[in-house]
Amino acid sequence: MHTTAMQSVDSYLSDIIAAIEPLRPAEIALADADGAVLAEDVTTAWPLPGFDNSAMDGYAVRAADVARASQDDPVALPVDAEVAAGDTRQLTVRAGRAIKIMTGALLPDEADAVVPVEWTDGGAATVLISRPAAAGHAVRRAGDDAKAGDLLLSAGTKLGPAQVGVLAAAGIGVVFARRRPRVTIISTGNELAPPGSPLVPGLIWESNSYLLAAAARQLGCDVTRHPTIRDDADEVLAAIDAAAQAADLLITSGGVSMGGEHDVVKAALSRSAQSGAAQSKATQSSAVRPGLGSVTFRKVAMQPGMPQGFGRVGPSETPIFTLPGNPVSAFVSFRLFVEPALMALQDHKAQRVARCRARLAGPVSSPPDKRSFLRGIFNDEACIVTPLTGQASHHIASLAKANALIVVPEQVTGLPAGELVEIMELP
């Protein structure tokens, strides 16, 4: 099986990550920035909050004026004004007097406490206060969340809800960041018919573009599904060329196994090579330099997903994955290689990979010298994983039932029930 010539999963992934050039960062409007990754540290130019304000609805006072207030002997203070959130007047509380104030409103000068409305009679002209409020009570001080100049978010942070929230709160309407990757998916193969079309023996319904598009969208990418390409090298090259201009990452599926001219993706990307000399038979590792760019085809020591191709094409050297056509192989390849590549495109290093260990509910087998990624159902609470029946690379019905991949190391050819294994939970 030529296993000696195969590249390990880890080595292949390292090669991919080393070859990925992070996207050029750009200014992105905050409303479109979720999922982008900051390319610079962000500090706040202003304190957060930007001004002293009230944490509650009530009365802004000088704390000393209400120190003796009690239920039995409430303090009466004349109310000079009312200030609501959004009122930009800077009022002043005079000694022995109060200003009615709403949550979020600018604290008047000389006020050092807010008496909650619940501790008063709610009076309009004069308020009766029946509990003392200590200095600082219900007051949010400017800068108590962040001071001017404080770091809010570091370069490399992926912007989720709270992160776009704090940027907005700091008045930042545009960020310098790496956008959500634009991904184009291209399926190839004469055998592919669109779902919904009639059954024709010999043809299969095209599923990989749906599967891969959903996987990329699930990661927050902006995804284009290219119409299926027939096994025609010119069509394949034209589609890749056009897609490379408009996408940050390309994924093809199909056309990369051993069949020579029938493996159109491999053939097309090999055909247009300029250096015909040192070219191998494209069955093993074969670096080709087509006019489009450079794509390398390899066998990776894994199951499913052995035939892999990766390179960069087009004027922007857009990364391209040429994934195998079996849907389970394509899916596993996406999780192992494309997902980390998408993170590398955004220079996003922080995200932790969801891996954990579970106990096998049944035995598994694995070919020698290959790392297997078997489909299983993981029971989180019991920390048990049950291998599914149907572990071939075309068993998509089985894949659709799985919520985890069971990882069986290269040197292991079988494990009994009860063994601890590494699993990758599926999102």
Add this chain to the structure above:
Amino acid sequence: MHTTAMQSVDSYLSDIIAAIEPLRPAEIALADADGAVLAEDVTTAWPLPGFDNSAMDGYAVRAADVARASQDDPVALPVDAEVAAGDTRQLTVRAGRAIKIMTGALLPDEADAVVPVEWTDGGAATVLISRPAAAGHAVRRAGDDAKAGDLLLSAGTKLGPAQVGVLAAAGIGVVFARRRPRVTIISTGNELAPPGSPLVPGLIWESNSYLLAAAARQLGCDVTRHPTIRDDADEVLAAIDAAAQAADLLITSGGVSMGGEHDVVKAALSRSAQSGAAQSKATQSSAVRPGLGSVTFRKVAMQPGMPQGFGRVGPSETPIFTLPGNPVSAFVSFRLFVEPALMALQDHKAQRVARCRARLAGPVSSPPDKRSFLRGIFNDEACIVTPLTGQASHHIASLAKANALIVVPEQVTGLPAGELVEIMELP
């Protein structure tokens, strides 16, 4: 603090879920179906795979004809034809002969094994075969993944990559499902200025619509951010009315605390009530029946996020959440109430809630009779959670650093470092 009148978090959530009517299912094109939830079981009308086909590139043979093949004494078979994936001809392998076959191609009649090309000389007119292939070798039998009539996916399944993949593979181009919810976010408040505008003391930059839109998008919703509404009841009602026609769920933020006319969302939805009789002062639980629909305002025994409103508005009785305006309160409310409501809208019951337990790296405090959701940094490997400084409901800079909420039960007012606590990991 009126704690006796407060509703518990669990009871409030139960009320919400009970009030949610799942979306009417509809036919959705598969290309747009990821994130939708199936409204019916899906079985396959055809076996998967649909026909016997080759698992490898090689030669389709009768196994008996190659049983004696060896390296030293290869078997020579004339090659009568070549069949590639997508070829719809049903060929037949005659005794003592072979047909060249590619991965995925329709298996010829009478063939019962595929000899991988690696076991041969790859011959075109005649092939030399140097290893025997047992009956069934490299053959994928029709139906070995699923038989016609088999259940592929159950009602209530959320469609992820593998699920849309199997539907496509089964030729299903349209699903009967509940779509990704369309969510409209409306922020209200005179104090709100758009991020990027100049600093004006008394005004704050609007952040909740950005935060909530990103949170809903992260869950796969199709989101509309409505322009900020000023504190004007007519504007608020008009915006809610219009949005209710085009959205499956509405979220407002701000305008629901104790300030009477300043709390414009509450005032607006209360003002248009038809039954003025039994209406409370809208500070406690107050069911109102505006012309638009029915919204109930309550205090929920939690921190942050005490003032909550939920109801249904418009001709389709669109669910509406009126969330508090403090960003941390809005965020926590989204996670606790809106997220389960979105699942209920799709009738999606299966998703597990990401909760686990971790050890506190520092002490926490919590008000009596309220469930607290404190912001923390969870270290997965060490299973330790570090409470952040800045736990007030306006501390969004602190929230943006958190990756988990620390849950402190109602009856607990403080916990020392080292205690085990429940946490909710943030996506």
